[in-house]
Amino acid sequence: MHVVVLGAGYAGLSLVRRLESRLPPAVDVTLVNDGAEHVLIHxxxxxxxxxxxxxxxxxxxxDVLDxxxxxxARVDSVEFDAGRAVLDDGEALSWDYGAVCLGSETEYYGIEGLREHATPMKSLADAATIREGFRSVREAGGRAVVGGAGLSGVQVAGELTALAREEEFAVPEEVExxxxxxxxxxxxxxxANFRRAVHDELLERDVDVxxxxxxxxxxxxxxxxxExxxxxxxxxxxxxxxxxxxxDGNRPTVRADLRAADRTLALGDAAxxxxxxxxxxxxxxxxAIREAKTAAENLSRLVEADRSESVExxxxxxxxxxxxxPGWIVSIGEGTVAQVGSTVLRGSAAKAAKASVGAGYLTSIGAARNAGSLAEEELR
Incomplete structure (x- = not known):
């Protein structure tokens, strides 16, 4: 029997790590990802x-797979019902049970000129492009515009204002x-209380909201x-x-058992x-990380049922x-806002919570060395 997981983001890698311990050794598990590194996109x-x-x-x-x-490889197409994917080299990959965890891509909503002129923030390569583009903005005293004030946009805006203040640049007050x-x-x-705290932190960091x-x-x-x-x-x-x-840009709607088809689950941003x-x-x-726990339980039960020698x-x-x-955390330059239960934290308490969450996740996927490095960076 063959179980295939497409995508090694938060959902996919967390799922595979759980399946390795839950599925019988006789069940083959394959993980497909475009690139050999898992990146903490948040x-x-x-x-x-x-x-x-x-x-x-x-x-x-x-290194973290057992x-x-x-x-x-890149997945070029997925057939949920057929339990089949085609990879970029033309190879077709089929499964008895599978999970689509391919994440998401940036939505431009058909806005004229947006895709051509804007940089997205979906990868480390995007981060490098943004840093390089901001160089001329900082040196000349210009304006950077971030479209979208979800957590990703909030974090990017916070990093840019912090970068503008660094000592190597003489005119941070002229950078918008x-x-x-x-x-x-x-x-x-x-x-609402989390939103208010994030808004206040942005204003304190000189972001024009x-x-x-x-x-x-x-x-x-x-x-x-x-306007x-x-x-x-x-x-x-x-x-x-x-x-x-x-x-094809679709995110199928799936119910709480995460099944997109009889033998295919979909989770994370892909659904x-x-x-x-x-x-x-x-x-x-x-x-996505918590969905992976449910997906692992369900795939294990489905595999067990298929392998059962029971006549019925x-x-x-x-x-x-x-x-x-348990809550939400967002970094805004040197600041951090965290909500734990109904309590909203800012400052060092929020930063400590963020360090704990990031290190805990890395440890859970078997990357203890990364966990230590990240915690050190967070608390610096």
């Missing part, structure tokens, strides 16, 4: 200001960082909004996500998940994912 924005951090947040995938076959959001507040999908401002079209030097034109020297876009190209309470699950690293076939009872995370 920390990638920090490489804009501290490129050396890339080492701490990059994990060699083969018995899984790793295939370094503008954060645009079409909804009425920053971090619009999060609790403009909410209720939708981007209509983009030119080489101008963003056109409902008028806004000149920019650098444009970064973090305004939304769409499904992976291998799924729109409705949990056991009928509530939509926000796309986030925290949710049975349908195993599958676990239902319920969205329940």
């Amino acid at each position: 920390e990638a924005h920090r490489a804009i200001r501290r490129p050396a951090l890339a080492d701490a947040i990059s994990v060699s995938i083969p 018995r899984t076959e790793f295939v370094n 960082v503008v954060l645009l959001e079409r909804f009425d507040g920053v971090a619009p999908n999060f609790p 403009r909410t209720g401002t939708a981007v209509e079209r983009v030119g080489p030097e101008r963003v056109v909004t409902e 008028g034109e806004l000149r920019y020297d650098q444009l970064i876009w973090t305004g939304g996500i769409t499904g992976p190209a291998a799924a 729109r998940i409705v949990d056991a309470d009928g509530e939509p699950v926000p796309a986030s690293a925290s949710a 076939a049975f349908r195993p009872r599958l676990s239902q994912y319920r969205f329940d995370v």
